[in-house]
Amino acid sequence: MTQHLKLFYGLLGAVIGLCIGTFLKSFNTMETITQCDLLSAASVQLKSPLQLINLTDEETPVNSQRTLVFVGVMTSKDFLESRAKSVYNTWGKSVPGRIAFFSSEGSAMDDLPVIALNGVDDRYPPQRKSFTMLHYMYEHYIDKFEWFLRADDDVFIKTDKLEKFLRRIDSTKAQFIGQAGRGNNEEFGLLSLEYDENFCMGGPGIILSRQTLKQVAPHIPTCLKNLYSTHEDVEVGRCVQKFAGTACTWNYEMQSIFHHNSTGNRAFSGSLKKKEVHSAITLHPIKRSPLMHRMYAYNLGLIATDLRQQSLYLHRDIAQMISLLQIPKTNMLARGVSLFSEKDNYNFLYDHDILASNANPKRKFEASIKEGLEDVIREIMENINVYSRQRGRVIEYREILYGYSRVNSIHGHDLILDLLLVYKKYRGKKMTVPVRKHLYIQRSFTETRFREITNDINNDVETQYNSSGLKFTDKMKSLFNEKLNKISDLYAPETRRLPSSDADKIVFILPLSGRYEIFLRFLSNFEDVILKPSENVDLIVSLFINNSTDPNISSILQLIDYLNNKYHRQSIVSIKLYGEFSRGVAINTAIQSSKISNNDIIFLIDVDIIFTSLTIRRIRQNTIRNKQIYLPIVFSEYNPDIVSLNRPPMPKLNGGNNFLSNYRIMSKYYMFYANQTADFVNNESGYFREFGYGLVSIYKCDIMNSKINGFVTDVKGWGLEDVKFLERILTASYQVQNQYILSVAEGNEMKNISSHNLDIFRSPDSSLWHIFHNIACDSNLEKNQYKMCLGTSASTLGNFRLLKEKYILQNDFMEFMSRIKEIVAN
Structure with missing residues (x-):
């Protein structure tokens, strides 16, 4: 009997001990009351938790694509209108799931899904706010989403990359994802972390799988009772480690995936063309709303570029399959199964071998080209190094030694680049070796799309x-x-013009020294296009006088008076200048003239230019006060003696001071150009001078602002003054933009930025023709000017294909060279 009692009491004790152990392990008794407190911590919302985030009862991860992740953004009352709203209006709109903003008690905003937490304030560190937010997610959304992301209101998330990242990971397992941390140097060893424990840094964002949140959320009251530090993210990490049994991801790549910029308020206020900006999923911190919108706009550009590339790959796959299936092009077009509306677009799929010619094979990088090359090289290096970590080596880019760039408007952009790279091997036999590599790159254009607006x-x-x-x-x-x-x-046809009374006045500024016959042609053009239709356009002629006895000076002044009297308005004004000719001095003197008001548009023009009424309309359309200047790309005529253009010779003028007779002769000669059609602009007759910046349209108030302060006057002789003027504008705009971004980052408001931040609009303008004239390059010019002069002179000889067919292939090369010498000598 005694043995049976001992056995009975032993079994009873084991059962009681097991029950007590289970009870203590689950903390059910201790946590029941606290959990009730947490449930009441969330304020009573006017909408249900599901209605607040626009989620239905039927939606689950099984049947919906918009339930991948729930993003909880911790914010405060002070930042609802600024940071939180910026997040919601940028990346928050494209979350592959739902987003809500968790704030303190009493917080509310009509156009934001705000969850106010009772008993929670906005004090820092936000430990209670963070834990309560996680518990709210667990109570209301645990079965509705696969992942739960805890974010701050100063983080930018690339939602497209986030979706690709999360769909590759098993959410049914306990996952705790973020950038791992163990504290800074001062805090290391003081955060009560074991040697194998860490935490996910809160700034760049923390991701928990559904399984992790299920295991942790019931024990949040206990975690709140046992805080060992003042850091919210440290305590969340400790809680996850204890009750989910998993640490934050230790992977080194997480530093670049969840990127933290340590520059504080100025983070991401500089150039965004950086590797970390392109490769990261989250970027932290972005403290100011303008910087958040700037990052969002930049990321949209990256997405658009990626979509265009994917479209190109699909086009090529379609073309390859058409070839493999041996489907004739004509059959596809006849049966109406072509994917493209025009035959040219269809042929675009096939021909990737055509390389466009370029009249300037070697030149200094323009800013836009340099920026594009940086993008290309960065993408190429990312592709080269995509598997580098597994192979224990990396290839780093150093510089471009030389390169060729050719563009065809139909087929795309071709690049040949000679790069200096560094090969680094860090496994096995370590080495670092410089290498040179050639890259042959084709960046094909995608299909042009049109959208028609109906009359209704x-x-x-x-x-x-x-x-x-x-x-x-x-x-x-x-x-x-x-x-x-x-x-x-x-977009109206040329015949529809803005009434003169409704448009700002345009003032042409024309520097002039000699060139009497050409000036008569220019005035004929001005009379035909401006004076006869009474356009609201004036002309200021900055006339350099080197010899007062020159009879042409008197003829020029008499002709100006004649035209002013004929049209009963002071449309043409002459400014007399003395000394060595300087285009910069001529322009700057005219700009400062009282004949031009601050609200007038200034158009800098050369005497060799022919223009049309379309030119006037484009100047007004593309020149915007305080915002934009217009630099048209002029069509420049080739040497008619070499390419055999069908053009009448320059007429001979009468001698003496018979200005009116000479003007009528040149007016008849000008009519040849006035009657030319669009056929005049073609590859045989000339080229668009994309490297020329001499013709500029800008408001006087913009050119005279304190950052630009007029035109460049320190250049003597031929050329370079237009380049320096453009550099002055770009420098001023760049400085103002940087100043504005830094001001925003520091929380200061910078007013009147638009008056100094001028965009530059460039476009080929077929209404502006530069008529050929011989260029004599003075060897005494400054080195850069002399090289530019020779380059311009060479460019006007003719296109490469025509010169090759006409001279080199016909064995007339020596004759060709002798003719060039004669032209240069003249």
């Missing part, structure tokens, strides 16, 4: 607006038509 657009808009339950009133219809007409004016 007004009715369509009214129908769609009324269907929304609102009324499209007569006042709204009138306002809509007004805005639509303004858009139509931008």
Whole structure:
């Protein structure tokens, strides 16, 4: 009997001990009351938790693509209107799941999904806010999402990359993902972390799988009772380690995937073309709303570039399959199964071997080209090093030794680059070796897409607006038509001009020294296009006088008076200058003249230019006060003696001071150009002078602001003054942009930035023709000027294909060279 009692009591004790152990392990008794407190911590929302984030009861990870991740953004009352709103209006709109903003008690905002937490304030560190937010996610959304992301309101998340990243990971396992940390040098060893424990740094974001949150959330009250430090992310990491049994990801790559910029408030206020910006999923910190929107716009550009590349790959795959299936092009077009509306677009899939010619094979990088090359090289190096870590080596880019760039408007951009690289091997036999590599790159253009606006657009808009339950009133219809007409004016045919009274005055500034016959042709052009139709355009001639006895000076002044009297308005003004000719001095003197007001548009022009009425319209359209200047790319005529252009010879003028007779002779000669059609602009007759910046359209108030302060006057002789002037504008805009970004980063508001931040708009303009004339390059010019002069002179000889066919292939090369010597000598 005694043995049975001992056995009975032994079994009873074992059962009681097991129950007590289980009870203590789960903390059910201790945590029941605290969990009730947590449930009441979330404020009573006007909407249910699911309605707040626009989620239905039926949506689950099994049947919905928009339930991958729930993003909880910790914010405060002070930042709801600024940081939180910026997050919601940028990357928050494209989260592959749902997003909500967790703030302190009493927080609310109509156009944001804000969850106010009762009993939680905005004090720092936000330990209670963070834990309560995680518990709220667990209570209301644990079965609705695969992943849960805890974020701050100063982090930028690339949601497209986040989705690709998370869909590759098993959310059914306990996962704790972020940038691992163990504290800084001062805190190391003082955070009560074991040797194998770490935490995910909160700034760049923390990701928990559904399984992790399930294991941790019931024990959050215990974690809140046992805080060992003042750091919220450290305590979250300790809680996850204890109750989910997993540490933050130790992978080295997480430093670049979850990127933290240590420069503080100025983070991401400089150039965004950096490796970490391109490769990261999250970027932290972005403290100011303008910087958040700037990062968002930049990321959209990266996405657009990636989509264009994917589109190109698909086009090539289609073309390859068409070839493999041996489907004739004509059959596809006839059967209406072509994916492209035009035959040219269809052929675009096949021909990637055509390389466009370039009249300037060697030159200094322009800023836009340099920026594009940096993008290309960065992408190439990323592709080269995609598997480098597994192979124990890396290849680093150092510099471009030389390269060739050729563009064809149909087929794309071709590059041949000679790069200096460094090969580094860090496994096995370590080595570092410099290497040179050639890259042959083709960046093909994708298909051009057009969108047609029907004539019934007004009715369509009214129908769609009324269907929304609102009324499209007569006042709204009138306002809509007004805005639509303004858009139509931008693309109206040449015959539709802006009335002179509705447009700012344009003032042509023409530097002149000699060139009497050409000036008569220019004035004929000005009379035909400007004076006869009474355009609101004036002309200032900055006339350099080297010899007062020159009879042409008197003829020029008499002709100006004649035209002013004929058209009853002071449209042409002459400014007399003395000394050595300087285009910069001539322009700057005219700019400062009282004949030009601050609200006038200044157009710098050369005497060799022929222009049309379309030129005037484009100047007005593309020149915007305080915002944009216009640098048209002029069509430049080849040497007619070499390429055999069908052009009448320059007429001979009468001797003496018979200015009116000479003017009539040159007016008849000018009519040859006035009657030319668009056929004049072609590859046989000339080229667009993309390296020339002499013709500029800018408001006087912009050119005279304190950052630009007029035109460049320190250049003597031929050329280079236009390049220096452009550099002055770019430098001023760059300095203002940097100053503005840094000011925003520091929380200061910079006013009147637009008056100094000028964008440059460049476009080929077929209404501006530069008529050929011989260029005599003075060897006494400054070195860069002399090289530019020789380059311009060579470019005007003719296109390479024509010269090759006409001279080299016909064994007339020596004759060709002798003719060039004669031209240069003259």
